Amino acid sequence: MNPVIDITNLEQYYGSTKILKGIDLSVEAGQVVGYIGPNGAGKSTTIKTLIGMLPDYRGEVRVLGHDLRTEAMAVKRRIGYVPENAALYDLLSPMEYLRFVGQLYELDNASIERKAADLLRLFGLEFQANDRMTTFSKGMRQKVLLISGLLHNPDLLFLDEPLSGLDANAVVLVKQIIRQLADAGKTVFYSSHIMDVVEKISDRIIIINAGQIVADGSYAQLQAQRDSESLEQLFGQLTGTGTQNTVAEEFIHTLTQ
Numbered sequence: 001m002n003p004v005i006d007i008t009n010l011e012q013y014y015g016s017t018k019i020l021k022g023i024d025l026s027v028e029a030g031q032v033v034g035y036i037g038p039n040g041a042g043k044s045t046t047i048k049t050l051i052g053m054l055p056d057y058r059g060e061v062r063v064l065g066h067d068l069r070t071e072a073m074a075v076k077r078r079i080g081y082v083p084e085n086a087a088l089y090d091l092l093s094p095m096e097y098l099r100f101v102g103q104l105y106e107l108d109n110a111s112i113e114r115k116a117a118d119l120l121r122l123f124g125l126e127f128q129a130n131d132r133m134t135t136f137s138k139g140m141r142q143k144v145l146l147i148s149g150l151l152h153n154p155d156l157l158f159l160d161e162p163l164s165g166l167d168a169n170a171v172v173l174v175k176q177i178i179r180q181l182a183d184a185g186k187t188v189f190y191s192s193h194i195m196d197v198v199e200k201i202s203d204r205i206i207i208i209n210a211g212q213i214v215a216d217g218s219y220a221q222l223q224a225q226r227d228s229e230s231l232e233q234l235f236g237q238l239t240g241t242g243t244q245n246t247v248a249e250e251f252i253h254t255l256t257q
């Protein structure tokens with residue numbers, strides 16, 4: 001089977017600063033891939049590159065069988081993307097926003113209306129469906145964004161911190177949705193800082209540090225390789241941040257000086 005994501009020696013720059021330093025990666029359909037790493041490691045940059053937002057990359061990237069450099073539109077039709085810090089059109093209501101998104105994907109109006117209303121109801125937003133989003137909480141916005149990324153039933157879903165701001169019930173629901181999408185053959189590539197969630201829902205975990213992949217495997221494989229008790233501990237070992245206790249002490253000391 002052809003990989004859904006196929007990356008060879010990907011390098012990405014912001015100005016003259018090299019952010020991604022030669023990423024090689026192949027992802028099969030039906031996998032939930034957790035892409036984790038410290039702040040600034042290059043997770044969002046990778047995701048933005050894979051969705052075609054940062055076209056000036058070096059290396060080869062194929063997504064859903066298409067060369068991203070020459071067939072970006074064909075890729076964009078079949079992927080969904082939920083960004084980390086999205087600017088929603090606040091003055092619109094969720095229904096208006098989802099109509100707009102649905103039309104961009106050329107869905108027919110009747111199906112947009114039906115799906116948007118149903119998905120908002122399933123996220124508990126049926127009574128706010130026609131309110132302006134200016135007063136929406138972070139979690140309510142995140143729910144609208146998740147729906148907008150899924151409305152066109154993409155084959156490959158990129159989620160940047162998908163659980164951000166969600167309450168405990170919504171977290172459980174989104175975890176279930178991710179699992180069931182993958183069971184139906186879709187691929188989910190997501191980044192998160194919530195290690196116990198990553199541990200539980202990922203078929204495969206990729207750790208990136210300073211623009212390079214430093215670990216790649218199922219949680220069981222990574223655990224066995226490093227003899228670590230938790231993903232948090234493994235993350236600390238691999239990304240060199242295992243000294244939080246000392247840093248916290250120094251922090252408090254500085255505050256109280």
Ligand SMILES: Nc1ncnc2c1ncn2[C@@H]1O[C@H](COP(=O)(O)OP(=O)(O)OP(=O)(O)O)[C@@H](O)[C@H]1O
Nearest residue numbers: 014015019037038039040041042043044045046084
């Ligand atoms: N638009 C930009 N212009 C210049 N530098 C950028 C830009 N966006 C990100 N960077 C830099 O690229 C590096 C990687 O950023 P990126 O957002 O990919 O990290 P991340 O792993 O997603 O981090 P976080 O966990 O904090 O979201 C960081 O050093 C960041 O400062």
